[in-house]
């Protein structure tokens with residue numbers, strides 16, 4: 001039985017906050033692999049335009065390529081309709097029936113979990129790991145006992161929103177996102193106003 005981390009996110013774009021969180025959880029929980037899963041249609045972000053799924057997927061591949069323990073799954077971008085983590089975890093469990101899944105979320109996402117679709121299924125399918133994020137309180141009291149572990153990760157005050165805003169304003173995103181992602185954003189003309 002392998003121990004598989006699942007790092008779900010819109011990754012619009014992926015940044016070093018995501019990568020540090022995944023790396024820290026991989027090490028602390030002795031995970032064999034962390035699978036990054038870009039969302040297909042993030043229904044709770046429908047109030048704004050999200051970059052094309054293929055662009056977000058490719059940026060995630062570029063950002064994770066150098067880490068032998070990181071991989072990327074298309075499971076959410078290849079499924080039609082809004083992305084629900086209950087479906088993500090069901091599909092990954094079907095694909096890796098022998099393995100134990102650990103779903104990684106930042107403090108902000110953890111706070112929102114009760115609003116997710118079919119929330120009751122989630123904790124049967126994976127153990128949840130909530131990680132600290134600057135500006136948010138990490139709290140698992142609203143979740144079933146034993147369903148979630150809370151851990152501190154190095155503080156990275158970075159968000160995808162801030163990265164998009166910086167590109168739009170003509171400001172650099174070097175060192176906030178991996179070098180290859182800076183170049184991909186520029187090559188594809190993403191996030192220009």
Ligand SMILES: Nc1ncnc2c1ncn2[C@@H]1O[C@H](COP(=O)(O)OP(=O)(O)OP(=O)(O)O)[C@@H](O)[C@H]1O
Nearest residue numbers: 009010011017021105106109133156158159160161
């Ligand atoms: N700086 C960070 N530190 C720790 N966790 C983070 C950080 N940024 C994002 N995460 C977590 O990574 C997951 C995916 O986040 P997401 O792709 O929505 O990035 P984001 O920066 O929150 O994006 P946006 O600003 O567009 O809302 C979520 O669980 C989120 O809490």
Ligand SMILES: O=C(O)c1ccc[n+]([C@@H]2O[C@H](COP(=O)([O-])O)[C@@H](O)[C@H]2O)c1
Nearest residue numbers: 008009010042044083084085086116117
């Ligand atoms: O299952 C849901 O209803 C649900 C609602 C909002 C977010 N999520 C998941 O939470 C992860 C982070 O999402 P986001 O929108 O903050 O990028 C990602 O894997 C999403 O699929 C899941």
